[in-house]
Amino acid sequence: MTAAPTAAAPRHSRIIDLLRGAPILGPVAALILACIFFATQTDRFLSGANFSLILQQVMVVGTLAIGQELVILTGGIDLSNGMIMALSSVLTTGLIANSGVHPFLAVVLGLAVCVAFGVLNGWLTTAIGLPPFIVTLGTFNIAYALVRIYTTATITSVPDSLLFFGNTFSIGSTEITYGSILMLVLFAIAWLVLGSTRAGRSVYAVGDNPEAARLAGIRTSRVLVGVYAMAALSYGIAGLLLVARTGVGDPQAGQTGNLDSITAVVLGGTSLLGGRGQIMGALVGALIVGVFRNGLQLMGVGSIYQVLITGILVILAVSVDYLSHRAK
């Protein structure tokens, strides 16, 4: 019958317009403001070495956030990512240390297992139609159990070749970790794929309206399975970065990886409803968390307060996002 007409757009501020047009501007502004704030609070903040340190500190969660961003863009959520990361790091180091597998082969096997987990996530979501929250809650536990069944002891004898991404190179006097460069390269690849390929467009289309996507000829199941698989690949790589940074294969790792990566994605302005958000937002989001942790630490604030402030940040960021969209 008479289609319920959309409410007329009342006047709203240009700032809201701008934020909606380029949702990444808000997070970038927040990041810059945070940097300015900490620069005024402590003179140790503003240095190449400190920024390099921040990058190194966020490289694992940042890489996890790449996969999480992909999944959230499709309107899903991935709770299993930290455990898939732990599986990759433990399995790869364990295969080398305990079974004498060649490091290269061990890396490939570790990543393959991760991708298999991703395919499982995607398959359960599409073929059976389970909500991603439930599916990945299940695989979170399964992966956790598999890690602990495989080993409960930290694997300490890690070959040098696996530590490469923890090494640094110098630009001037600043030491930069190879791993943080890898993270940036991965972000660049994801950005290119999402923005400039058919597959990337399909991710947004499926996230915005899955039925319309199907009726526009997109094979939505393939897109979703592909997204979960690629996301899991990024978790696998995050696992390798974790090994490179800590020097061990830790079966206790990754338990908060899901929430940390969701935090980065949300701070980066991505809608949990799917279809809206930018991959670089996840990088900015991860950096915001990194800058706050680092800055507060330099100011001598205890780590539990850093967590407190991260929590407040998330709620603030999402409130701004919701309010700007409600003013439609």
Place this chain on the structure above:
Amino acid sequence: MTATTATPQGKVLLEMKDIGKSFPDVKALQGVSLSVREGEVLALLGENGAGKSTLIKILSGAYTKDEGEIFFEGQPVTIRSPQDAQDLGISTIYQESNLAKDLTVAENIFLGRLPAKGLLVDWETVRKKSREILDRLGATISVDAIVSTLSVAEQQLVEISKSLNRKTRILIMDEPSAVLGESDLERLFQVVRSLQAEGIGIIYISHRMREIFELADEVTVLKDGRFVGTRRVADVTMDELVRLIIGRDLEDVFPRREVVPGEVLLEVKNLRRARLVHDVSFQLRAGEILGFAGITGSGRTEVVRAIFGADAHGGEMRISGKPYRASSPTEAIRRGIALVNEDRKAHGLFLKLDVTVNTTIAALKGLCRAGFIQRAKEKALVQKLIQDLRIKTPGASSIVLNMSGGNQQKVIISRWLAIDTRILIMDEPTRGIDVGSKSEIYQIMNELTKRGVGIIMISSELPEVLGMSDRILVMREGTIVGELARADASEEAIMKRAVGGDLAQGAAARA
């Protein structure tokens, strides 16, 4: 078919005078009046979008009116909320069931008003009174049955019982027959008549003419949100009534159709879908506009969705003589078939994404080189389509959510013009679109047929069907019941086939 013999004697219960209602960009109702007497059945008629729903929502308190007055038993009243409506004794039975499916019949009838005996619910009274109400309606269902185990018709009886358990003076029934099969109709009629006998005034909405003549005392017709007229059913023929509903003279919005249809593009044989479509066969020629007429629920949308591969189905199809298996929309698109959906927001648009993405989503394969979308080429294509279709938008990177219905529809059409579409299926192509854009969409359709595109158009607007189609197929209850050449088609001819042959005879006898 005996028209009810009641004479207009009961006292007037409800009167609505010059009701107006506007939404930000639509005037939904203007100067609409109606009145209902005790024990009278008033049929409210009009095409989709005529304003019936808006009027009902005003009566039931879901919307508030902007203009006009409402009188109840001669006293002016204001209805600002569903509670106000209920206090006056106005109940509404919507098409969608509002029952708690996991509770029993009796619990539903007393939902929210369970009587207490001390601290406990007085189940004895609940069951006894529920039984009484059901008996009044001649319903034999058990008061202890769980609602979800009942048939749709039985659930409807529970719904009616629920409103009877409150004070009900006026009962609004929004297409109560739409969900019922033929066999359940008679029972519904009996129920309506018994309510009538109790002095309840009934506002009855239906698209089925037969019911109107069987049940109603008076009809009030709306069109485009305006009041067309009220007639005694005894004084009106079906042809007259159809004319009242369809209304206005054909404005000069339709382009001249000069294309001579060419070779057969699409051949459909014995298309079937369980319970929805039975053995539908037809052909579509190049350059032809084939109109599908019929009432809502007659199976038209189900037919075209099957052709587009959107739903599972049986039957055989050929495109230009070559076998075609509609296994998925992807396959349909690959073979040159496109579907403009009835509900563009739910099934067509990516509302939060921009014009470019919406337009080129099906065309990306041709725009990619080495796996990457060639931006310049994409931009040029989108610009050309924006110009060709006269899409009004600030730019290709604007979000489609904020565009008008007409422009959104053009974006969807542009999606299919961005690729090599040879068979374009349009389901209600101009629903909810202003007259200006409508005319532009007709022009586009005309242009496409000149290029040899075959168009299947489903439309519930008869002027549109008549104005645009070269040939018209009429569907009823999942089958094609008539084919009309453009020259032989008239609104009456279509409507008679769409609502049923027996009715056509009855109406002829009446006239």
